[in-house]
Amino acid sequence: MHFTDVHTHFFNAFNTFVIDVSDDFTKALKADFFSVGVHPRTEKTLEDLEDIFLALNLLAQEKNCVAIGECGFDKFSPLSLSEQEKIFKTQILIAQRFSKPLIIHCVRLYNEVIRVLKKTNFTLPVIFHGYNADIQTTKNLLKYPNINFSFTEKSLTGEKSLPEIPLERIFVESDTNEKTNFASLIKKIADIKNTGFDEIKTGIDKNFERLFCQF
Numbered sequence: 051m052h053f054t055d056v057h058t059h060f061f062n063a064f065n066t067f068v069i070d071v072s073d074d075f076t077k078a079l080k081a082d083f084f085s086v087g088v089h090p091r092t093e094k095t096l097e098d099l100e101d102i103f104l105a106l107n108l109l110a111q112e113k114n115c116v117a118i119g120e121c122g123f124d125k126f127s128p129l130s131l132s133e134q135e136k137i138f139k140t141q142i143l144i145a146q147r148f149s150k151p152l153i154i155h156c157v158r159l160y161n162e163v164i165r166v167l168k169k170t171n172f173t174l175p176v177i178f179h180g181y182n183a184d185i186q187t188t189k190n191l192l193k194y195p196n197i198n199f200s201f202t203e204k205s206l207t208g209e210k211s212l213p214e215i216p217l218e219r220i221f222v223e224s225d226t227n228e229k230t231n232f233a234s235l236i237k238k239i240a241d242i243k244n245t246g247f248d249e250i251k252t253g254i255d256k257n258f259e260r261l262f263c264q265f
């Protein structure tokens with residue numbers, strides 16, 4: 051069966067996927083859909099990243115660049131909050147300039163992400179990848195109609211927020227787990243949402259098309 055994988059670090063022969071090429075820009079040449087960004091756990095400051103951002107600006111203009119990221123905030127980053135904000139904001143500006151959605155990496159700093167998205171008036175689609183936040187955070191994020199949620203097999207474990215999230219805003223991904231079992235991940239979502247496998251799978255495929263195949 052064929053699945054749509056919104057965030058992965060690997061090429062896959064069977065699925066349609068957005069590959070994150072941030073670690074090796076040359077991967078972008080072989081990708082149908084890719085995202086590129088600077089991870090918030092980087093040790094580099096904005097100054098050190100000047101060349102990277104020049105390249106990023108060029109890559110973002112490619113037709114198969116469908117998103118900027120992963121980018122965002124991480125509680126365990128070696129960088130200060132203000133340095134993380136500078137790097138995140140630079141990427142938001144690139145996303146706005148070329149009308150690309152954002153793939154967000156966020157560890158325990160949801161309020162910071164929201165604050166910066168608001169400050170920059172970012173209204174294009176946003177996907178929180180590897181989503182596993184609590185129900186209160188989820189309810190807060192759902193207030194913003196451009197925010198979407200993507201689950202890995204790992205991030206879905208013990209998920210209480212899922213019943214609150216409408217199908218139109220749900221994605222699935224493999225991230226760093228090349229062996230992700232998408233059928234079981236979707237079955238799990240269907241069970242939690244008390245609906246059928248086909249409904250969830252079709253819904254997620256449509257979400258993917260809506261966000262990334264409109265060019």
Ligand SMILES: [Zn+2]
Nearest residue numbers: 070120225226
């Ligand atoms: Zn990732």
